[in-house]
Amino acid sequence: MANPQKLYQILEKAEIETKIAIEIQDWILDTIDENRVKSMTQFEETKLLPMHLEMRKEFASIRSEMDLRFARVDDKFGEVDRGFLNLESKMDARFTSLEKRLDATNFSIRLLGVPIVGATIGGLGVVFLQIYERIAGL
Numbered sequence: 001m002a003n004p005q006k007l008y009q010i011l012e013k014a015e016i017e018t019k020i021a022i023e024i025q026d027w028i029l030d031t032i033d034e035n036r037v038k039s040m041t042q043f044e045e046t047k048l049l050p051m052h053l054e055m056r057k058e059f060a061s062i063r064s065e066m067d068l069r070f071a072r073v074d075d076k077f078g079e080v081d082r083g084f085l086n087l088e089s090k091m092d093a094r095f096t097s098l099e100k101r102l103d104a105t106n107f108s109i110r111l112l113g114v115p116i117v118g119a120t121i122g123g124l125g126v127v128f129l130q131i132y133e134r135i136a137g138l
Contacts, residue, residue, distance in 0.1 A: 101129055 100133065101126075103132060
């Protein structure tokens with residue numbers, strides 16, 4: 001077993017080395033912080049700060065202008081979407097009307113039991129469309 005005196009010396013040396021390492025670390029952090037503050041002070045004293053601030057202002061204005069343009073484009077796409085929805089509803093209404101007319105024509109052909117051709121289909125279709133709508137309750 002190790003001598004207690006020697007073990008104490010080893011632990012004391014390790015504690016001293018740890019304290020030294022902590023002091024060195026603190027010194028490094030303090031030096032970095034001082035250099036950062038000094039560089040910021042020097043930056044403020046030079047002509048770079050106004051240029052830097054002007055660039056930041058320009059980037060902010062460019063960003064706001066781009067946001068505005070994207071909003072306008074988004075609005076245009078919204079208008080196009082609404083136009084397609086209106087067109088779709090109109091087309092649905094037309095196809096519904098056409099389906100009703102075809103149903104009425106088919107109804108009239110089935111009712112008469114004879115083939116009807118030419119202009120007669122259109123004329124009878126209108127008459128039977130009204131009959132069909134009353135029967136179907138539309």
